[in-house]
Amino acid sequence: MxxxxxxxxxxxxxxxxxxxxxxxxxxxxxxxxxxxxxxxxxxxxxxxxxxxxxxxxxxPGYWENAAKADLIKPKNTEGEDGTTVVVGKPEAKKTLELYEDSRCPACASFEQAVGGQVKKDVDAGKYKLRYFGATFIDNAVKGEGSKNALSALGAALNVSPEAFLDYKAALYSKELHPEETVDSFAKDAYLLKVADTVPALKGNAEFKKAVEDGTYDRWALTMSDAFGKSGVTGTPTLKMDGKKIETPGTADAFTAAIDKALAG
Incomplete structure (x- = not known):
C-alpha cells in the first residue's frame, strides 16, 4: 500500500x-x-x-353551605327559628325534655327500652315531650349522619308530630340503628329505607323530596346549635321542667323516675 x-x-x-x-x-x-x-x-x-x-x-363543604342557606322551619315547631319541638297534649302541665343524637348508641338503647313507654305517656297526656337534636357524634367519629338524620326528622315533623315520634323510634330500632362508627344515616337512601317502616312516611312523596333535597338541613344545624347552647354535654339526657333525671335503663325504672319528678 x-x-x-x-x-x-x-x-x-x-x-x-x-x-x-x-x-x-x-x-x-x-x-x-x-x-x-x-x-x-x-x-x-x-x-x-x-x-x-x-x-x-x-x-366550603356541603354543610358549610347549608349553614348559609335560607332557614325553612318544619310545621309543628315553635320559636323564631323553629327549634322548639314540643309533642303532646296542650293541657299536660309538665314537660319532659329529651336530648338525643341520632347516631348515639346509648340513645338507641334508651329508645329501645323506654321509647314505647314515653310515647304512651305522651299520648295519655301525662306530660309533653320537648325534643333537642344533637349532631356532635359527626365531629367525634367523623361523618354526616347525625346532621342528615336530624334533617330527615325535620321532614317527618313537617308531616305530623306522630310521624316524627314513629320515625325517631324507627331510626333507633335494633334492626335499623347502625354502629356508631358506621355512618349509614349519611345516605338519603338509608333514611328513606327506615322511613318505609313508618306508615305515615312510606310512599310519602313530599317527605321523600324533603329528604333528598335537604330542605331542612339548615334547620338541623340550627337545632344542633340550640342543643349546644343548652349546656347539656351528653346524650341521652332527660330533664323534667329543667331538672335532670338520671337516665333509666328499663321502662319500670323510667316510670318510677318520672312519677317522682312529676310529684316533685
Whole structure:
C-alpha cells in the first residue's frame, strides 16, 4: 500500500469517527432535552395538582353551605327559628325534655327500652315531650349522619308530630340503628329505607323530596346549635321542667323516675 493510500484511509477513518461522535452528541443532547422537558412537565403537573388540592380544600363543604342557606322551619315547631319541638297534649302541665343524637348508641338503647313507654305517656297526656337534636357524634367519629338524620326528622315533623315520634323510634330500632362508627344515616337512601317502616312516611312523596333535597338541613344545624347552647354535654339526657333525671335503663325504672319528678 502506498503512503498516499495509507494517509487517505487514515483521514477517512478520522472523518467517520468525527461524524459518529457528532451524531452521538446530537442524540445525547436530544435525550437530555427530553429528560429535562419531562421533569419540567412532572413538576408542573405536581404543582398543578397541589394547586388544585389547595383550591378544593379551601372550598366550603356541603354543610358549610347549608349553614348559609335560607332557614325553612318544619310545621309543628315553635320559636323564631323553629327549634322548639314540643309533642303532646296542650293541657299536660309538665314537660319532659329529651336530648338525643341520632347516631348515639346509648340513645338507641334508651329508645329501645323506654321509647314505647314515653310515647304512651305522651299520648295519655301525662306530660309533653320537648325534643333537642344533637349532631356532635359527626365531629367525634367523623361523618354526616347525625346532621342528615336530624334533617330527615325535620321532614317527618313537617308531616305530623306522630310521624316524627314513629320515625325517631324507627331510626333507633335494633334492626335499623347502625354502629356508631358506621355512618349509614349519611345516605338519603338509608333514611328513606327506615322511613318505609313508618306508615305515615312510606310512599310519602313530599317527605321523600324533603329528604333528598335537604330542605331542612339548615334547620338541623340550627337545632344542633340550640342543643349546644343548652349546656347539656351528653346524650341521652332527660330533664323534667329543667331538672335532670338520671337516665333509666328499663321502662319500670323510667316510670318510677318520672312519677317522682312529676310529684316533685
Amino acid at each position: 502506498s503512503s498516499r493510500n495509507s494517509q487517505a484511509n487514515k483521514a477517512a477513518a478520522r472523518e467517520r469517527l468525527r461524524a459518529e461522535r457528532e451524531a452521538q452528541a446530537k442524540k445525547d443532547k436530544v435525550r437530555r432535552q427530553l429528560v429535562v422537558g419531562g421533569a419540567v412537565l412532572a413538576v408542573l403537573a405536581i404543582a398543578g395538582g397541589i394547586g388544585y388540592a389547595v383550591v378544593q380544600s379551601s372550598k
